[in-house]
Amino acid sequence: MGEYAFDTDTEVTPDGDDGEFTAEVTDRWNGTAGAANGGYLLAMCTRALGQRVPFPDPIVVSGFYLRPGAAGPARIRTEVMRSGRTTAFAQATLAQGGKEVVRATAAFAQLGRDGLEFRDASPPDLPPPQECLGVPLDSFGLATIAGRIEFRAAELPGWYTGHPTGRPASEFWMRFADGRDADLYTLPLLVDSTAPSVLELGVTATTIELTVHLRAQPRPGWLACRAGTRFVSGGYYEEDFEIWDSGGTLAAQSRQLALVLPL
Amino acid sequence: MGEYAFDTDTEVTPDGDDGEFTAEVTDRWNGTAGAANGGYLLAMCTRALGQRVPFPDPIVVSGFYLRPGAAGPARIRTEVMRSGRTTAFAQATLAQGGKEVVRATAAFAQLGRDGLEFRDASPPDLPPPQECLGVPLDSFGLATIAGRIEFRAAELPGWYTGHPTGRPASEFWMRFADGRDADLYTLPLLVDSTAPSVLELGVTATTIELTVHLRAQPRPGWLACRAGTRFVSGGYYEEDFEIWDSGGTLAAQSRQLALVLPL
Numbered sequence: 001m002g003e004y005a006f007d008t009d010t011e012v013t014p015d016g017d018d019g020e021f022t023a024e025v026t027d028r029w030n031g032t033a034g035a036a037n038g039g040y041l042l043a044m045c046t047r048a049l050g051q052r053v054p055f056p057d058p059i060v061v062s063g064f065y066l067r068p069g070a071a072g073p074a075r076i077r078t079e080v081m082r083s084g085r086t087t088a089f090a091q092a093t094l095a096q097g098g099k100e101v102v103r104a105t106a107a108f109a110q111l112g113r114d115g116l117e118f119r120d121a122s123p124p125d126l127p128p129p130q131e132c133l134g135v136p137l138d139s140f141g142l143a144t145i146a147g148r149i150e151f152r153a154a155e156l157p158g159w160y161t162g163h164p165t166g167r168p169a170s171e172f173w174m175r176f177a178d179g180r181d182a183d184l185y186t187l188p189l190l191v192d193s194t195a196p197s198v199l200e201l202g203v204t205a206t207t208i209e210l211t212v213h214l215r216a217q218p219r220p221g222w223l224a225c226r227a228g229t230r231f232v233s234g235g236y237y238e239e240d241f242e243i244w245d246s247g248g249t250l251a252a253q254s255r256q257l258a259l260v261l262p263l
Numbered sequence: 264m265g266e267y268a269f270d271t272d273t274e275v276t277p278d279g280d281d282g283e284f285t286a287e288v289t290d291r292w293n294g295t296a297g298a299a300n301g302g303y304l305l306a307m308c309t310r311a312l313g314q315r316v317p318f319p320d321p322i323v324v325s326g327f328y329l330r331p332g333a334a335g336p337a338r339i340r341t342e343v344m345r346s347g348r349t350t351a352f353a354q355a356t357l358a359q360g361g362k363e364v365v366r367a368t369a370a371f372a373q374l375g376r377d378g379l380e381f382r383d384a385s386p387p388d389l390p391p392p393q394e395c396l397g398v399p400l401d402s403f404g405l406a407t408i409a410g411r412i413e414f415r416a417a418e419l420p421g422w423y424t425g426h427p428t429g430r431p432a433s434e435f436w437m438r439f440a441d442g443r444d445a446d447l448y449t450l451p452l453l454v455d456s457t458a459p460s461v462l463e464l465g466v467t468a469t470t471i472e473l474t475v476h477l478r479a480q481p482r483p484g485w486l487a488c489r490a491g492t493r494f495v496s497g498g499y500y501e502e503d504f505e506i507w508d509s510g511g512t513l514a515a516q517s518r519q520l521a522l523v524l525p526l
Contacts, residue, residue, distance in 0.1 A: 059499060060472045060520045062325040064368055066345040066352050081363055082329040086522070087471065089329050091366065100344055103354070105327055105366060107471050107520075112498035116523055118431070118464055120493045168381070201381055208350065208370050209323045211474040213520050215496055230383045231513050233478055235375035236322060238516060250494050253501060255518055257323045257370075257476050259349070260379055 004180035005148055006189070010040070012048040012076060019078040021048045025096070027071035027144060029189070034142040035068035038102070038207045039192025045092035045104035046188050048076045053088035055108040061188050062211045063104045072096060086110075111216065123244040124171035124224045127154050132173060135160050140195075149193050150177045152222075159199035168197035169228030174243070181220040182243075182251070188212045190223065191241040191254035197229045198237055198260065205237065205258035212254040221246030235260055267443035268411055269452070273303070275311040275339060282341040284311045288359070290334035290407060292452070297405040298331035301365070301470045302455025308355035308367035309451050311339045316351035318371040324451050325474045326367040335359060349373075374479065386507040387434035387487045390417050395436060398423050403458075412456050413440045415485075422462035431460035432491030437506070444483040445506075445514070451475045453486065454504040454517035460492045461500055461523065468500065468521035475517040484509035498523055 009028055012021040029040035042063040050058065074096050081089040087109045094102040126132065132152035139160055140146035153172035158165035174190060176182070182190060191212055196205045224244040229237050236257055243252040272291055275284040292303035305326040313321060337359050344352040350372045357365040389395065395415035402423055403409035416435035421428035437453060439445070445453060454475055459468045487507040492500050499520055506515040 062327075062368065062472065062474060064325075064344070064352050064370060066347075081327070081366055084329075089327050089366070103344055103352070103368060105325065105368060107327060109498075115498050116464065116466060116495050118492070118495035118500070120430075120432070120491075167383075169383070201379065203379060209325065209368075209474070211325060211472070211518065213499075213501055213518075215494060215499065228383075229381070231478060231516065232379050232381035233513065235372075235378050236476075236478065237381070238476055250496065253494065255474065255476075 004176065004178050006176060006180055006186055010044045010047050012044060019052060021076040021078065023074045023076055025069055025071050025074050028148060030142055030144045032141055032143045036070060037145050037192060038063065038065050038210060039189040041069050041094055041102045042104055042210060043185060043189040045076060045094050045102060046106060047185055048078055049090040049092050049106050050108065050185065052078050052080050052090055053083060053108045055088050055110055057109055057111045057184055058214050059107050059109050059111065060211065060213050061104060061106040062209065063102050064209050065102055065207050067099060067101050069096060069101045123248050124226050126171055126173060126224055129173045129222050145193055148177055150175050151194065157200065159195065164200045164202045166200060168200045170197065171226050173222045174225050175222050182218045182223055184214045184217055187214050187243060187252040190243055191252055194227060196258065197227050197239055198232065201232065202263060204261050204263050206261055208257045208259055210254060210256040212252055214252055216249045216251050218243070218245035218251035219247045232260060267439065267441050269439060269443055269449055273307045273310050275307060282315060284339040284341065286337045286339055288332055288334050288337050291411060293405055293407045295404050295406045299333060300408050300455060301326065301328050301473060302452040304332050304357055304365045305367055305473060306448060306452040308339060308357050308365060309369060310448055311341050312353045312355050312369050313371065313448065315341050315343050315353055316346060316371045318351050318373055320372055320374045320447055321477050322370050322372050322374065323474065323476050324367060324369040325472065326365050327472050328365055328470050330362060330364050332359060332364045386511045387489050389434055389436060389487055392436045392485050408456055411440055413438050414457065420463065422458065427465045428463045431463045433460065434489050436485045437488050438485050445481045445486055447477045447480055450477050450506060450515040453506055454515055457490060459521065460490050460502055461495065464495065465526060467524050467526050469524060471520045471522055473517060473519040475515055477515055479512045479514050481506070481508035481514035482510045495523060
């Protein structure tokens with residue numbers, strides 16, 4: 001057991017030699033609907049897959065959400081699809097009560113330290129965290145995850161004050177409330193840990209699929225984040241999320257497709 | 264057999280009752296390395312999955328690329344992971360010579376016609392196709408796909424003229440050369456059918472993973488596209504791609520993670 005909530009709550013235990021793991025989904029990372037956060041389950045799957053491959057870094061993880069997850073035991077079946085010279089591909093199926101909840105596919109490698117660097121974007125331009133505001137914890141209802149992860153923004157979100165802004169985009173600081181620094185394995189959780197941007201349009205959502213690119217090992221400290229939705233149509237929307245570390249490096253970039261739901 | 268190249272070349276034939284299909288990868292959709300285009304293989308997988316689910320519209324497809332595909336026979340094993348009230352989830356494994364080439368996971372549903380619409384982006388602002396330029400076919404070397412899909416842009420790409428611009432982003436028109444109109448099933452191919460944006464940085468790439476969101480059934484006619492890379496780091500980069508239909512509606516949005524390779 002790790003000393004931090006993330007490590008404790010994503011622990012996976014090998015069960016036999018067939019690549020199966022047991023795990024315990026806790027109720028500490030629930031979203032507003034009272035179900036386990038999708039990013040939390042994806043991080044758990046990524047951790048199981050990391051034990052099956054010979055490369056240190058998850059570089060991309062895609063999770064499909066078949067059913068809501070809930071606090072209680074889970075079983076994770078894993079398959080190494082290919083372990084090549086530079087890249088390993090593996091898949092996890094997380095089930096509860098015999099029913100599949102998440103299907104996660106990932107590639108692992110070793111992120112390079114040299115080579116071509118190019119960037120056509122800047123980190124969010126935020127006031128220092130100590131000059132920013134947090135949303136009071138008791139406004140998140142069933143979303144216990146709000147107690148695990150701290151947010152700070154220059155102004156409070158419109159949905160919180162009862163006046164959705166009509167602009168589903170925001171920038172803010174984020175860190176684990178218990179002081180754990182982020183690493184690559186925490187990023188699939190962190191990119192999915194905020195209230196959906198579409199709350200500013202007066203609707204909410206359930207995730208169908210979430211793809212996370214893990215681009216750099218984050219440096220310690222507050223993470224600067226940018227979230228936003230550009231298209232709502234046909235009953236669905238995408239949400240993009242960027243996490244930048246304290247040195248101004250992009251650590252993760254994610255996009256999810258979600259089904260629009262009434263508030 | 265369809266009358267158009269896309270339909271003929273993505274045909275999949277059920278083999279028994281276990282959700283297996285046979286298919287023939289043709290050499291008409293090769294990229295510059297002489298391997299089958301990744302989007303082409305993803306479209307083939309999507310077509311097989313579409314035969315297994317009770318919903319008409321693929322809404323998101325994620326493909327992991329384990330090995331290069333090549334002209335020749337392929338076998339596609341499919342699994343319906345869940346078929347629910349509004350959404351079905353299914354997965355395909357495309358193998359050649361007994362080795363897995365692509366693992367594709369998808370969700371299917373029925374795209375809505377009413378409901379909330381929001382857009383914080385505009386279609387590419389391009390001169391009409393007849394006033395745009397195409398890159399001569401013989402500059403694509405082994406990339407037979409260039410003969411299947413027409414491109415038109417306001418100016419020729421820097422990589423083509425021998426002067427990479429240093430700006431890995433572009434806007435252009437696209438359509439099937441044989442007159443086939445695009446539909447949802449063609450979009451996984453079309454989002455991956457152009458030269459990588461990073462050619463403008465003097466490098467090339469191989470795709471690790473490609474996620475495609477299928478947002479609307481495209482109207483007939485030329486498609487306006489926007490491609491670009493914002494981050495190259497650690498040996499990898501992402502490429503984003505948007506396809507807008509002739510009525511100014513976003514039809515597809517995709518992102519891939521690719522490994523940087525020397526030219």
